[in-house]
Amino acid sequence: MPQTNTYTILSIGPIYETMKVADNTRAVWTVSFMFSYLMRETIRHLRTCSVGDDTFLVPHVNNAFQAYLDAPKPRIGLFHDRLILKEDYASLVNDAFNKSVEGLTQIIVNTFKESKKYTLIKVDAEESEVKAFFQNYFQSYVAQVCIDSGNPLLELSKYIDAIEHEPRLAPHEEKEFLFLFLRLTNLGLLQQEAFDMEAYDTTQERCFKSLPEISAWELVKDQADTWKKEHLCLKIADVDNLKERIKNPEDEAQEMIDILRKNPDFKPYHTYVAIVHGDGDAFGKHLEEIEDNEVQIKQFSDDIFNFMSQARDSIRKYGGYPVVGSGEDLLFFAPVIYGSQNIFTQIGKIDKIFDTIFKNPKLSMSYGINISYYKFPLQESIEKSEEALWEYAKKSKWANLNDLGTEQKAKNAIRINIQKHSGQSHALTLPKGTTLYCQCIKLMLQELSHKDNLHLPHALHHSLERVSKLIDTIPKENIEPLFENMFNEKVHQTKHKKALVSLQKILYLLKDTSHDEPIHQQHPHTQKPSEFIFSILSIIKLLRGDA
Amino acid sequence: MSQIYEIRLKPIGSFYFGGEESFSSSILESVINKNDESVKKYYKKRQGYFAKSEMFPQQTQLLGMIRKEILRLNNKLLYYKRYTSVPKDWKDKATKIVGSKWYSNKEEKMGTIALLSPLYLHHATYGLCVPAPMDYELMLETTGVAYINGIPKKAVAFKKCNGKYFDAKDYLYSKYHSLTGEYVDMNDIFKPQIRTHTQKLHYKEGNEEQLFKVQRYTLDEDYHFVFYLTLNNDSYLLDDTKTAVTLGGEESHFIMSVNKTDAIPDIDAYYHKLRSKETRVVLLSDAYISSCDAKNTVFNDCKVVLSQKRVLRTLQSMRKDKQFHFKKSTKTILLAKGTVFYPKNEDALGSICAVLNKSNYQAIGYNQYITLQGETNAN
Numbered sequence A: 001m002p003q004t005n006t007y008t009i010l011s012i013g014p015i016y017e018t019m020k021v022a023d024n025t026r027a028v029w030t031v032s033f034m035f036s037y038l039m040r041e042t043i044r045h046l047r048t049c050s051v052g053d054d055t056f057l058v059p060h061v062n063n064a065f066q067a068y069l070d071a072p073k074p075r076i077g078l079f080h081d082r083l084i085l086k087e088d089y090a091s092l093v094n095d096a097f098n099k100s101v102e103g104l105t106q107i108i109v110n111t112f113k114e115s116k117k118y119t120l121i122k123v124d125a126e127e128s129e130v131k132a133f134f135q136n137y138f139q140s141y142v143a144q145v146c147i148d149s150g151n152p153l154l155e156l157s158k159y160i161d162a163i164e165h166e167p168r169l170a171p172h173e174e175k176e177f178l179f180l181f182l183r184l185t186n187l188g189l190l191q192q193e194a195f196d197m198e199a200y201d202t203t204q205e206r207c208f209k210s211l212p213e214i215s216a217w218e219l220v221k222d223q224a225d226t227w228k229k230e231h232l233c234l235k236i237a238d239v240d241n242l243k244e245r246i247k248n249p250e251d252e253a254q255e256m257i258d259i260l261r262k263n264p265d266f267k268p269y270h271t272y273v274a275i276v277h278g279d280g281d282a283f284g285k286h287l288e289e290i291e292d293n294e295v296q297i298k299q300f301s302d303d304i305f306n307f308m309s310q311a312r313d314s315i316r317k318y319g320g321y322p323v324v325g326s327g328e329d330l331l332f333f334a335p336v337i338y339g340s341q342n343i344f345t346q347i348g349k350i351d352k353i354f355d356t357i358f359k360n361p362k363l364s365m366s367y368g369i370n371i372s373y374y375k376f377p378l379q380e381s382i383e384k385s386e387e388a389l390w391e392y393a394k395k396s397k398w399a400n401l402n403d404l405g406t407e408q409k410a411k412n413a414i415r416i417n418i419q420k421h422s423g424q425s426h427a428l429t430l431p432k433g434t435t436l437y438c439q440c441i442k443l444m445l446q447e448l449s450h451k452d453n454l455h456l457p458h459a460l461h462h463s464l465e466r467v468s469k470l471i472d473t474i475p476k477e478n479i480e481p482l483f484e485n486m487f488n489e490k491v492h493q494t495k496h497k498k499a500l501v502s503l504q505k506i507l508y509l510l511k512d513t514s515h516d517e518p519i520h521q522q523h524p525h526t527q528k529p530s531e532f533i534f535s536i537l538s539i540i541k542l543l544r545g546d547a
Numbered sequence B: 001m002s003q004i005y006e007i008r009l010k011p012i013g014s015f016y017f018g019g020e021e022s023f024s025s026s027i028l029e030s031v032i033n034k035n036d037e038s039v040k041k042y043y044k045k046r047q048g049y050f051a052k053s054e055m056f057p058q059q060t061q062l063l064g065m066i067r068k069e070i071l072r073l074n075n076k077l078l079y080y081k082r083y084t085s086v087p088k089d090w091k092d093k094a095t096k097i098v099g100s101k102w103y104s105n106k107e108e109k110m111g112t113i114a115l116l117s118p119l120y121l122h123h124a125t126y127g128l129c130v131p132a133p134m135d136y137e138l139m140l141e142t143t144g145v146a147y148i149n150g151i152p153k154k155a156v157a158f159k160k161c162n163g164k165y166f167d168a169k170d171y172l173y174s175k176y177h178s179l180t181g182e183y184v185d186m187n188d189i190f191k192p193q194i195r196t197h198t199q200k201l202h203y204k205e206g207n208e209e210q211l212f213k214v215q216r217y218t219l220d221e222d223y224h225f226v227f228y229l230t231l232n233n234d235s236y237l238l239d240d241t242k243t244a245v246t247l248g249g250e251e252s253h254f255i256m257s258v259n260k261t262d263a264i265p266d267i268d269a270y271y272h273k274l275r276s277k278e279t280r281v282v283l284l285s286d287a288y289i290s291s292c293d294a295k296n297t298v299f300n301d302c303k304v305v306l307s308q309k310r311v312l313r314t315l316q317s318m319r320k321d322k323q324f325h326f327k328k329s330t331k332t333i334l335l336a337k338g339t340v341f342y343p344k345n346e347d348a349l350g351s352i353c354a355v356l357n358k359s360n361y362q363a364i365g366y367n368q369y370i371t372l373q374g375e376t377n378a379n
Helices: A015-019 A025-048 A063-070 A090-113 A127-137 A152-161 A176-187 A189-195 A211-215 A225-231 A236-241 A249-260 A283-290 A294-318 A343-358 A378-393 A435-448 A460-465 A468-473 A476-486 A497-510 A529-544 B037-046 B059-073 B088-098 B268-272 B291-301 B346-356
Strands: A005-013 A056-058 A082-086 A139-147 A272-281 A321-326 A329-335 A364-373 A397-399 A408-410 A413-419 A425-431 B003-012 B050-052 B113-116 B120-123 B127-131 B138-148 B151-160 B176-178 B190-197 B212-219 B223-231 B241-246 B253-261 B280-283 B302-306 B309-312 B315-320 B323-328 B332-335 B340-343 B369-372
Touching (some): A005 A025, A005 A090, A005 A152, A025 A090, A025 A176, A025 A321, A056 A152, A082 A152, A090 A127, A090 A139, A090 A176, A090 B138, A127 A176, A152 A283, A152 B151, A211 A249, A211 A272, A211 A329, A272 A343, A272 A378, A283 A294, A294 A321, A294 A343, A329 A343, A343 A364, A343 A435, A378 A413, A425 A529, A435 A497, A460 A468, A460 A529, A468 A476, A468 A529, A476 A497, B059 B088, B138 B302, B212 B223, B268 B369, B280 B346
Parallel strands (some): A364 A413
Antiparallel strands (some): A005 A082, A005 A139, A056 A082, A139 B138, A272 A329, A397 A408, A413 A425, B003 B253, B113 B223, B120 B223, B127 B176, B138 B151, B190 B212, B241 B253, B280 B340, B280 B369, B302 B340, B315 B323
């Protein structure tokens, strides 16, 4: 007779709806941190009610995790929007969440009260109205059910996924309070929660960088302290003396770019920022396989937590800024180039961490990357990055790549969108872990090296555009003669030879017709070889600083 | 004598129905206005840059359009250089025909306008198309214990026809169905069109070099919008007529066809085919429920409610000092058509219906619903 166990699941929100109100980096950070804070405090309240650490399945509360609960300076939201416990704790979880909402609401009320200290704005909001709004705004869905078979993480989700569509009607729907709070974060009390739990530390810096600071981090980070003090850092204690320097985020970003343009090393790519969404592949299937094995479930939960911790550190070392790193979801802002690295090498590092921790070839990460000008509306960039992940990378299917034979490969892909300041856009989907992917990355790294003899000719795009239909229709064997014919100057045979050969190799891979079905069948969005090449060249142009 | 009219609206080109995503910066005014110039500077960039059209207009927009057209067709409107107006000495007559003011949720007097139906779609072959319930082909299962936003209930899950369960990757059903059973996917018939502008069109302040985008929609040529209008007097609209009207913003024009009809089509019969073992209340139009009613009655009395929210604002114009001033109303949250309520028992069903029965909203096509009795309505 199968054993029946009782589990409790909590889901909180509305994260997506709240994220849509955020229109700059600090607001996006705040949204993520707010919900993580609610979950962290819910766990804390449960533990004070003697809910044992062993009871938690997601997150798995072990010794390492406790360190985060007890003395965190996480600088980012660490906690997922879902919590799963063994046994029947529905009522307790509901109460714990309500307490965490009260706590957060009080922080918001205090931030408004002290807003004059940090900004030129006195947020004159009625405390009772603020409380009524936020206490009705945050949503919670708790379910407690008996499960006799299957993985509880999967079985429980169905009791939450539908009821999350039951709306909550807040008494005051204008969301003014929410927007006001998100804009005050850089200088507000939530910063204290993220960065210094003990004392109100007035020497702390702003908690979140503007987009130009992120995109041009390689220029910013080594600046002298005096430069930083003048242009960047607003310590809370200095605020009263620096009233003229508190600008709205958009003006701040523009001023930062104007200052950085005076740096002789300033390149066009310093005005572009990469927004990356990442998500685990085949996690659901893996959970089905491990069923209700509690040891494996907790191990998996630990692995996810450890992966996210290490991924965040890696992103920060690269100069990026993680915004969401909980569960299997990753969202970060990053420079396109940082020293000798670029966004693709950084993805490679994250993947390496993933493989080291999970040690399971069936699991992988897919990514959606949107690279856009720093002035491009942030919400749209985030949406495009998310769309790149879910509509392209996650849905991509590849057949007959050299490495796969006739096998089909799905997911484990990167989709890159580039939105140029001119309005032009290019997009590309790459299957990771294949020769095609390695060849594309190799070509990009060659272009970024200081060795001229690894670079492609300038204006190559225009030359190839004239013969794009030919590129799409001729067989693989005719690629080399075509290139020899088109690029027959001495400089092509010497200086640019290696780079042109690399490009040809990519075309060979795309036009491999050794099997019945066409290669790079990218369901549901197929790209012709010429479109693929032009997208690569556009990325290279941006990386090279020619944008 | 009372008369029902079937009114069809065929878009001329693309159209724009204003929604929440617009160029407006109306929020925060109450806070910003209490502070000095530096505050206004801090928030000045809040103005939207991307105005997105809704697929359907608000019922209040339909009402405004038809009131204007009835006055125009009955020669009760004067056209000036930049606006139309009812002259003072015609106001009494105009009031008797269409009512005296813009619609507010307290105002019920609309002259001879007795009833406005919700707006539907109509296909050239399939005929009338109505919104399907959001739980289409889902079966409710209840077990255990749950707290939904703090309200204690049973835990619920929805099983799909294929035996799997509704999960986070699924979307609530949002198609229209013809009365003969064809399915209409909104994304197939409403096609977005984005236009980029380099100048601000509506506001005098701000950076003129800023880019603005407007997303409009086109409607598949086999479809048009349709609604039913009941007038207490059959002399103000003629049968079998066509005229060009403006509905929505950004120069959205439609061909309006008016035809007398004996009755509004019986859509209830179609919905009754969608009965399941559970008793449900399905919204046939967007509906207003106050947050107080929602908290105290609706969500307490339901096993679960599947819904999406829609925003309603009205635009009030006032002429002052020879200029027109526009004021946006505060936001009202509506529950979208297709919303499904699962009442716990018969008493709960009664409470839900009582909350929805708001005559002033129902008169203009909101808060329309149907009760589908199930095989069981026990908790």
